């Protein structure tokens with residue numbers, strides 16, 4: 001992954017932000033306030049004491065003795081750990097007018113993510129490449145990583161996570177095209193079951209021109225570091 005490039009781009013983004021027409025930016029926020037609020041509302045209500053009691057029962061049922069030193073606080077730690085994995089931070093996307101008329105792909109590569117598979121509740125983690133072809137508006141670059149983080153904060157399948165990030169980007173920013181590629185290692189496949197250590201799963205969702213135009217599609221996959 002190329003963090004130095006990303007940091008540099010983020011600095012440029014801040015400069016763009018300072019130059020952006022503020023009235024326009026406020027308009028854009030109003031435009032996006034509704035989906036942002038809707039997303040914040042679906043955050044789960046977390047009941048830690050009940051989760052802790054259930055974790056204690058779960059471990060006891062599997063023969064784990066909680067009276068041993070080091071394990072007595074484990075149910076509480078388990079509850080807090082899963083609460084952290086399932087608790088998305090509110091997401092607020094702000095777009096800016098594309099005053100420079102930038103019409104090439106914008107891609108954030110190597111965004112690390114972690115989530116939990118909804119089938120086994122075991123972690124899966126990897127990297128995301130998220131990009132779009134701007135139209136009227138551009139998005140703060142850090143928001144591409146925040147989008148992945150937001151949708152990863154719940155039990156997931158890799159397929160759904162890929163699609164949710166792409167759909168949301170497409171619906172909120174109205175780009176000409178949007179693309180998401182995720183590559184992840186699922187511990188439910190590498191540590192148990194077939195124990196396919198080192199196996200990774202790749203998923204992609206392409207929308208708009210990235211889906212329809214073979215050249216844009218090939219360019220996206222090349223820049224995302226994937227074979228088309």
Ligand code: ZN
Nearest residue numbers: 117119120188
């Ligand atoms: Zn699984």
